[in-house]
Amino acid sequence: LLDAAALLAERLPASQGRLVWAVAGAGPLEAVLTGRIASENLPVRLLGRREDVAVLMRAADVVVQTSQWEGQPLTIQEALRAGAAVVATDVGGTAVTAGGGAVLVEPSAEALAQAVHHLLTDTAALARARDASREAAASLPGEQALTAQLERVLRGAGV
Incomplete structure (x- = not known):
């Protein structure tokens, strides 16, 4: 991401304003990342642990996930439900989870930068990405479907 x-x-041209990346979450690399952000004067703000991630996703121009590996990424599901334009690395179960609602790229900085740049400079592409996100969110299982699935699994396990 950095x-x-x-x-x-x-x-990005200065006429478009300053792009700021907001990163929600915390982890063991925080000090290293903070140092690099400061030393390179990167437009990245580490927000730390947050309880309002859905609000942040709805407010974002683009939600970006840079994972090197994912199973069934909850972040992608949250971003789709927020109706955000999503750019994500095409790893693990991301494509299946996104269900066509995200712009998927190879896990490289160049590919991520190109995809985000495209969405931020093409308003029609950004609108299409948001529409695709909302459409994919409609196919995600809801609370009742998840509860039923969990009950079937637990009954099958004899619990």
Whole structure:
């Protein structure tokens, strides 16, 4: 993400305003990331642990997931439900989970930067990405479907 942020900082015209990447969450690399962000003057803000992620996703121009591996990514599901334009690395179960609602790219800074740049500079593409996200969200299982699935699994396990 930091590499993609650096690439986009160079590519987006100043007339579009300053692009700021907001990263929600916390982890063991926080100090290293904070140091790199400061030393390279990257347009990235580490927000730490948040309880309002859905609000952040709805407010974002683009939600970006840069995973090197994913099973069934909850972040993608949350972003789809928020109706956000989504750019994600095409790893693990991301494509299946996204169900056509995300722009999927290879896991590289260049590919991420190109996809985000395209969405931020083409309003029609951004609108299509948001529409695709909302459409894919409609096919995600709801609370009742998940409860029924869990009950079937537990009955099958003799619980």
